Amino acid sequence: MNYLAIVVNLVCIYTVLATSLNLIMGYGGLFSVAHAAFFGIGAYVFALSTIQLDAPFVVALLLAFAAAALASAVISVPSLRISGDYLMLATFAIQILATSLFLNLPITGGPAGIRNIPSAQFFGFPPNSRVGTLVGFVAVTAVCWYVMFEMARSPFGRVLKAIREDELATATVGKNVMWFKISAFAAGCGFAGIAGGMYASLLSFINPDSFAIYMSFTILVMVLLGGLANPFGGLAGALALTLLQEVLRLMLPSAVGAHVSQVLLGVILVAVVMKRPQGLLPEFASQGAFATADTLTERGHADTRQLSFGRRHASSPALLPQPILQAKALAKSYGGVRAVRRFDIDVRAGEIVGLIGPNGAGKTTVFDMIAGAVIPDGGTISFDGKNVTRLAIHRRGQLGIGRLFQDARPLPNMTVLDNVLMAFDDLRREAPLLSFLPIDREREHQRLEQAHDCLRFVGLAEHASERAGSLSFGQQKLLGFARLMAQDARLWLLDEPAAGVDPTMREEIKTAIARCRRELGITVVVVEHNMDFLRDLADRVVFMADGEVQREGALAEIAADPELSRRYLGA
Amino acid sequence: MVDLSLQLLVVGLSQAAIYMLVATGFALILSVSRIFHFAHAAVFALSGFLAFLFAQQAGLPFVLAVLLSAVLSCLVAVVIYLQIYTPLQQRSGNSFIIVLASIGLQFAIENSLALIWGTGGRYLDNPMAAATFKAGNVFIALTDIVAITVAVLGTAATIAFLNMTRLGRAMRAYSENPVMARVVGIEPKLVGAVAMAIGTALLVPAAVITGWYSSLVPTMGMGPLLYAVAAVVVGGIGSVKGAALGALMLGLLSAAISFHFPAFWSDAGAFLIMMVFVIWFPAGLFGIRARSQAAR
Amino acid sequence: MTMQPEHVSDRTAENAMARVSGWKLNRLRSRTLALTAMVAAALSCAAAPALAQARQKFNFAVTFPLTGIAASQGETASKAVKIALQEINDHDYIGGVELVPFILDSEAKPDIGVRALEQAITVNGAGYVITGYSSVSAAQAPIAERSRVVLVNVGGASPVLSNLSPWFFNAIPLTHLQIPILLEEIIEVQHKKSVALLFRDDDLGRGIRSLFGASAQALGGKLVAEESYLPGTNDFRRQLARIRAGSPDMVYIAGVATEIGSIIGQAASLGLTPLWTSYGAYNHKATIELGKQAADGGIYTNPANFGANLKTLPRYEQMLSAWRTAYGSTSDLDYIAGQIYLGVYLLADTLKTLKSSGKALTPENIRDAMRTTKYETVTGPMTFDKHQDALTSIAIYRLEKSEFKPYKVYSSDDVSAINARVVKQ
Secondary structure (H helix, E strand, C coil), rough: HHHHHHHHHHHHHHHHHHHHHHHHHHHHCCCCCHHHHHHHHHHHHHHHHHHHHHCCCHHHHHHHHHHHHHHHHHHHHHCCCCHHHHHHHHHHHHHHHHHHHHHHHHHHHHHCEEEECCCCCCCCCCCCCCCHHHHHHHHHHHHHHHHHHHHHHHHHHHHHHHHHHCHHHHHHHHHHHHHHHHHHHHHHHHHHHHHHHHHHHCEEEEHHHHHCHHHHHHHHHHHHHHHHCCCCCCHHHHHHHHHHHHHHHCCCCHHHHHHHHHHHHHHHHHHHHHHHCCCCCCCCCCCCCCCCCHHHHHHCCCCCCCCCCCCCCCCCCCHHCCCCEEEEEEEEECCEEEEEEEEEEEEEEEEEEECCCCCCHHHCHHHHHHHHCCCCCCEEEEEECCCCCCCCCHHHHHCEEEEECCCCCCCCCCHHHHHHHHCCCCHHCCCCCCCCCCCCCCHHHHHHHHHHEEEHHHHCCHHCCCEEHHHCHHHHHHHHHHHHHHHHEEEEEEEEECCCCCCHHHHHHHHHHHHHHHHHCCCEEEEEECCHHCCCCEEEEEEEECCEEEEEEEEHHHHHHHHHHHHHHHH | CCHHHHHHHHHHHHHHHHHHHHHHHHHHHHHHHCCCCCCCHHHHHHHHHHHHHHHHCCCHHHHHHHHHHHHHHHHHHHHHHHHHHHHCCCCCCCCCHHHHHHHHHHHHHHHHHHHHHHCCEECCCCCCCCCCCCCCCCEEEEEHHHHHHHHHHHHHHHHHHHHHHHHHHHHHHHHHHHHHHCCCCCCHHHHHHHHHHHHHHHHHHHHHHHHHHHCEEEHHHHHHHHHHHHHHHCCCCCCCHHHHHHHHHHHHHHHHHHHCCCCHHHHHHHHHHHHHHHCCCEEEEEEEEHHHCCCC | CCCCCHHHHHHHHHHHHHHHCCCHHHHHHHHCCCCHHHHHHHHHHHCCHHHHHHHHEEEEEEEEECCCCHHHHHHHHHHHHHHHHHHHHCCCCCCCCEEEEEEEEECCCCCHHHHHHHHHHCCCCCCCEEEHHHHHHHHHHHHHHCCCCCCCCCCCCCCHHHHCCCCCEECCCCCHHHHHHHHHHHHHHHHCCCEEEEEEECCHHHHHHHHHHHHCCCCCCCEEEEEECCCCCCHHHHHHHHHHHCCCCEEECCCCCCHHHHHHHHHHHHCCCEEEEEEEHHHHHHHHHHHHHHHHCCCCEEECCCCCCEEECCHHHHEEEHHHHHHCCCCCCCCCCHHHHHHHHHHHHHHHHHHCCCCHHHHHHHHHHHCCCEEECEEEEECCCCCCEEEEEEEEEECCCCEEEEEEECCCCHHHHHHHHHHHC
């Protein structure tokens, strides 16, 4: 019974570890090989606080959480500026540095470690009672797991997944990507710290061996084996791996068993990666679990009704003569190539402006500068009277600059509904510390209905619970419009909305743009090559070539200019 | 003091030689195939144990034993590349999946070695153990000289191969622009497999020298691999020359640190430098700037 | 840190009452998994034919590195357990009690050792556990105390193991007893006054470091260099280069057996060839294989298997002949084998004492009896002092032409006298 209790306790610890790494990796998309370092920080802080400060179990666990979360936040501020392989390498260095510090700092006891860590006392069970520890550990694990589960499926978790899917698209919608990443990393590492505290309490002895890079690798295996971004993945992975190790330990009590289990661990990892990369439990397609899309599609088609939310930004261009977007003398060069030499534009609220020109004219760079993906070398951009030239991309998104990318940039592994839901900006549970609390549900329900309205508006209602990646390209563009509505963007920058879609869909898109302007009072700048598309859509067009504005005026006027046609349109 | 610093320089160089050999191979595989081949550490140990198997357990002549070990290790590495890495790369461009597979292989190979040869350490007889030169009060073992020579020659030969042969140039072209290279008819599997083989061949002398100095243990590859990863970052991802020089620098740096501080702080120094590079100078000393920008 | 025994007994007085008889039997019956029971059965059948059936069984465990840094020691440990049990079980040495062994791997790692001990206690129902390695023993001691089983260290020599817990005994003279003897020989007899220390940064090395310099000074020597390395280090040349800068006459290596040969070999390549000294870890084949000629002449201390006249002790002679009978040759019999054998006999002798005085074979009674019993062991007469450390004879050995030979033996009284001198100064 006692031994079984130890095994269950270990499963608890590994569950917390794997679930917390899953939060970072599966939801946040941050590949970390330093999880064992934060596991270790938690273990040492727990050990020292119980031994030297006589801290009770729960207090010591909270200290372990705080220390690991704080350490990870401090480290992540510089580290999370980088991504991809470089982030992995940075966490690699963090792991080795942490091991080195555990080995060499005077307070950690060096390689000899810390022993005689008092074991916890729970709920009136006698001290050292295995059953007491078991109950306590299961309780702590359940709380940790539940908090992480709620975080993952809250609006906070939804934004995290969006960042994992497409960082730029998420930032463009107005999410502070860096903040979400740091929060996810800190929260995940904090829970690893709690696992460390439980480990120290269970074994009553810790040394750096338990927190070396091999442990990080083992946790990775558990996460992958269990299933990335699945709330039960951590539990499944921890259970599978611990059972494997313990069964082998009982069958082969010598180190042969330990080595065999490590060989199997490696083989299983390779096999999972090759044959079943989604792990034992694949990611849930939908995580907006508080109401499923199916129950709401039954409510009939509301295509024709007025959109039920969103301020009407302007009823007609005439009411707001002041330009909503003003760009002056924008310039941008890439390593000697002057992509944009000088770009000026005034766009009045409620206008639809076409931006046309040959390939390489600098149109996309102009959009990049207005949306904030690129900071101009010179010139100013003001939006709604506010200078936004150097403002961060997500701040512009929050102010109301929205963008539909040329390739639509959907979040392919999220549902269509979640693609829209993530764009709302006023959900309280987007804050990591509130994300697991039972609050703000009424507003969330409202937003859910509105998201369905948006989808209905663009004709995607029946696709709400499908993966966005499974939509056709044209549908992905329509989804982009729905996302812009949810974002409540006042200025829509549309980059070739009609390119690559069939004529029927093209008409649908065109209608949607016109209708959004009419009903929502939005302002649109649209880059397009297809003159037919712009013909009865754009109020006026700006012709751009060689990085400069060449002409401005009505489409018919510009299309009729023989000089422009000859020089740029190849006619 | 002068004696000590010169002696530490010799020691640092002979350690750096091992790091150089491992780092050069690791960097070559990374730059050509874009694979973080962490199982390089396990293949390193494998080649050492194979040399032990042939030379000492089977009693074959030393040179033959080393050659056999090289052939078998390269075979294992190439099979890993073709059977595991390539399918994964074709299925998804996600490099983490390959990192995970590589970690799995590391576990499997390392512990298989432990099952076969134990973890207690096996000893390779060093034919040059007794040969030591004395310059003033500084001792230089013949083994040190051999280690440094092999490392410099091995690295130089690899770089020369990349610059001077047709296949080498194809590998470089593929490393710099895979799409273009494929257009002009370079077969990715071939250049990848050759990179894997060369990288593995460089491990064999490193493993044998490690076996001479201390003992062969299944985990022996992890330390040099960690330094190789740090060296690749410092030298710049994509640059073989940079990795070799990075390894040399880090090896000497850690020897320099141990002149003033207890020796074990030297690891911390090396990885602190790696951290600074990866965050603030991701292009490293010789890396391809564009690629590091893309990773941001 | 350690709790008083009185307090311990108060806390679970009723439990102790309930467990007075058949303590191990019940636990074994209810909790052993089928497979481990089979292993146990296989082992005990081999050791005890026929009449064993009717006897009471007592489970004990050995947690030792079966692989890991000292794999070969695990093998000799198993062999030693086997021959000890042949004598004890076949000849009914205790009288109506059969010993059942469980040999578990500690991999010489503290965390694995803790897990192995938990398994030994709760799965195998062991009431008496033999262990080794300082870091492993130190980490295990609180677990043994918590679970109220006797833990006997026969291999770890770190001074930190002294007085660790009422349930923990050191059946090996710890290095704080050994080092003054070695230093007296080096400094006062051989007049090598400048000494250096190279220590493994673990419980053993740190423990030795805490007293090495002070002891050398007390005997008139001078510590000229002190370096450490991390467990798992393979290349010691940086530390050795720094030690060489201090030009010591003698270097004491406080490491584990497999490292010593590497260290001596690498030192030779740097031109560092002092008198090498160490404790029992020096007695390992790797010292000869890797240290080669440079290791010859090295000196180390260890529990003595010899009397003052360098004649083999009778108890040790008995073990040698049993070993020869069972395995053909004694070439693989190292000091660890002797220590494990000693650990098994400590249990057998204690149970015999308890049996003869009619007491139950509980861990509590074993612990209390061990505090007072005088044992006759393979390292001479042995008693445990108030810190539960063994007082027994110690010898200085030397590696001569690839053979480990004793050349000076100190009785437990001599040991106490020299130590008292060092402490006074």
